[in-house]
Amino acid sequence: MTDEKKKKGGFFHAVKEFVYGAAVHDSARFALKSRANMEHLFILITVGDMLGAPVLPPYYSLNLLPYLVPQIPTWKRRMLREKDLTDALA
Numbered sequence: 001m002t003d004e005k006k007k008k009g010g011f012f013h014a015v016k017e018f019v020y021g022a023a024v025h026d027s028a029r030f031a032l033k034s035r036a037n038m039e040h041l042f043i044l045i046t047v048g049d050m051l052g053a054p055v056l057p058p059y060y061s062l063n064l065l066p067y068l069v070p071q072i073p074t075w076k077r078r079m080l081r082e083k084d085l086t087d088a089l090a
């Protein structure tokens with residue numbers, strides 16, 4: 001009896017994964033990419049003076065700094081990475 005339940009669960013799980021892949025996967029990837037772009041833009045606005053582009057006064061940047069510290073190394077790596085034509089196409 002348990003083998004039959006596993007087979008049914010496995011079949012329904014496979015159908016669920018197929019429907020997700022066919023209908024929602026592209027939307028989910030787009031949403032994650034949009035969120036990452038918005039986060040990087042927010043960090044650029046708040047601590048952009050590290051790259052020489054001060055946007056916010058230092059008072060507000062210092063208030064937000066404790067929340068941004070864990071993300072700064074990856075943000076700096078992404079912002080200072082060399083880019084070429086193929087990056088714009090992707």
